[in-house]
Amino acid sequence: MHEERRAQLGQHNPFVDVAAYLFLEDIGDKQGAAGMNNYLMSLATSLAKSMPKEEYLNWDDFLRSLEKGESIISSFEEVKCPTDNCVITQTCPFTRGWQEYTKRIGEFADIHKEVAEYYNATVKPGAVDSQCIIHQTFRKAAAERITVAGKHVKYAQIEAVTPNADEKRAPDEWLPILLDKAGITETELNMTMRNNDCVWILYTD
Amino acid sequence: MLDVALVSLIKNMSEKAGIEGAIQYWSRVGENLAKRIGEEAYMGWPSFNVALKEGRTAYSIEGNVTALTDLAITDVDGDVVGYIYALEECVFNPTIERIRYSVGEIPDADKAVAEEYNNTVQNTATCNFCVIHQKFRSEVSKNITVENQVLECVQLANRGFKGDTKIAIRSLEKIGINPEYVRSLLRNYACVYGILMKGARLRGKEEAE
Numbered sequence: 010m011h012e013e014r015r016a017q018l019g020q021h022n023p024f025v026d027v028a029a030y031l032f033l034e035d036i037g038d039k040q041g042a043a044g045m046n047n048y049l050m051s052l053a054t055s056l057a058k059s060m061p062k063e064e065y066l067n068w069d070d071f072l073r074s075l076e077k078g079e080s081i082i083s084s085f086e087e088v089k090c091p092t093d094n095c096v097i098t099q100t101c102p103f104t105r106g107w108q109e110y111t112k113r114i115g116e117f118a119d120i121h122k123e124v125a126e127y128y129n130a131t132v133k134p135g136a137v138d139s140q141c142i143i144h145q146t147f148r149k150a151a152a153e154r155i156t157v158a159g160k161h162v163k164y165a166q167i168e169a170v171t172p173n174a175d176e177k178r179a180p181d182e183w184l185p186i187l188l189d190k191a192g193i194t195e196t197e198l199n200m201t202m203r204n205n206d207c208v209w210i211l212y213t214d
Numbered sequence: 215m216l217d218v219a220l221v222s223l224i225k226n227m228s229e230k231a232g233i234e235g236a237i238q239y240w241s242r243v244g245e246n247l248a249k250r251i252g253e254e255a256y257m258g259w260p261s262f263n264v265a266l267k268e269g270r271t272a273y274s275i276e277g278n279v280t281a282l283t284d285l286a287i288t289d290v291d292g293d294v295v296g297y298i299y300a301l302e303e304c305v306f307n308p309t310i311e312r313i314r315y316s317v318g319e320i321p322d323a324d325k326a327v328a329e330e331y332n333n334t335v336q337n338t339a340t341c342n343f344c345v346i347h348q349k350f351r352s353e354v355s356k357n358i359t360v361e362n363q364v365l366e367c368v369q370l371a372n373r374g375f376k377g378d379t380k381i382a383i384r385s386l387e388k389i390g391i392n393p394e395y396v397r398s399l400l401r402n403y404a405c406v407y408g409i410l411m412k413g414a415r416l417r418g419k420e421e422a423e
Contacts, residue, residue, distance in 0.1 A: 024305040085215035
C-alpha cells in the first residue's frame with residue numbers, strides 16, 4: 010500500500026471504530042468476559058486466516074517486508090526492527106479508535122479491561138485491554154502463516170502500553186528469556202517504551 | 215484493524231445467526247451507538263447547521279457532512295422544517311479499501327445482507343454496512359431537538375463502493391424533491407439524507423395523499 014494512502018486510511022472512519030467497540034461491549038454484556046475473550050480471539054484468528062500465506066527465502070527479506078508494511082503481520086501497524094528479532098510498534102493501531110470513543114462516548118467501558126484480566130489469567134499475560142487481545146492473537150495467528158527459509162515464524166509479546174497509558178510487561182520470570190531473544194537489555198526496553206507503544210519479538214526455532 | 219477483523223466475521227456471523235440475525239446485530243450496533251452519544255438541543259436550524267459544519271453534532275461522527283442549505287424541506291405553509299444533508303465519503307470506504315489491501319475479497323455475505331435488508335426493511339442498502347449507519351442516523355435524530363421539536367432522519371440516496379446507487383423515490387416524493395436532482399448530488403457525495411422535524415405536514419406528502 011502506498012504510504013500516503015496508508016496514512017490517509019489510518020485517519021478516517023471514526024464511526025466504524027466506535028461502532029465496533031460498542032458491538033464488542035454488546036457481546037461482553039451478553040456473554041461476560043469469558044465469552045467476549047473467545048469472541049475477540051476468534052475474530053483475530055479469523056482475520057489472520059483470511060489473509061494470504063507468505064514465504065521468504067531468508068530473514069533479511071522478511072524483515073524488509075515487515076518494515077515496509079508488506080507482510081500480513083505488519084498490515085495494520087507501522088513497525089521498526091532495532092535488531093533482527095525485536096519489533097517495535099511506534100503507534101498502536103487502535104489509538105485512533107480509542108480517541109474517537111473517548112471523545113464521542115466517554116470513558117472506555119470497564120469490560121475492555123476485565124476481558125484483558127481474563128485473557129492474562131487464562132491465555133497469556135500480555136494484554137492491557139480488549140484491543141491487545143485482538144492485536145496479540147492476530148500477530149500469533151499471522152506469524153503462523155509465514156515461513157522463512159522453510160521454518161514457521163513465531164511471535165512473543167514483551168510489553169504494551171495503551172493510549173490511556175496503562176502498561177503490561179511480560180512476567181519477571183519470562184522477561185530475561187524474551188529480552189535475550191530480542192537482543193536488547195531491560196534498560197533499552199525502558200528507553201524504547203518512552204516513545205513507542207508495543208515491543209514484541211519474531212523468531213524461528 | 216478492528217473494522218477489517220469484523221468484516222472477516224460477517225460470513226461467520228451470517229452462517230451462525232442467519233442473514234436476518236446479521237441485520238438485527240448491525241441494527242443493534244447502530245442503535246447502541248446513537249443511544250450512547252447522548253442528547254442535543256438547538257435553538258433553530260441555523261444553529262444546528264453550524265454545529266454540523268463544526269463537527270459538534272452526533273451526525274459528525276460519520277465524517278464531512280454538508281448541509282445543502284439550498285435544499286430546504288418545507289411544510290404546507292412554506293415554513294422550513296428541515297434540510298437535505300450529504301456525506302462526502304461513505305464511512306466504510308476506508309474499511310473496504312483496507313480489506314482489499316490486506317485480505318482481498320469482500321465476503322459474499324456482504325451482498326446477501328444488503329439484499330435481505332432491501333427486501334425486508336427498506337430498499338436503501340448498497341452494502342451490509344448501510345444497515346448500521348442508516349439505523350444510527352434514524353435513532354440519533356430521536357435524541358436531537360430543533361426549536362424544541364424532535365427530529366427524524368430520512369434516507370434519500372446513496373452510492374456504493376462499486377458505483378451502484380439506491381434512490382428512495384417515495385421518500386423524495388414526500389419531501390417534494392426531484393429524484394433526478396438527488397441523483398446528480400451522488401456525483402459528488404456518497405450518501406444523501408434529509409433531517410426534518412418529526413410529524414411535519416410536508417407539501418409533497420399532502421399532494422401525494
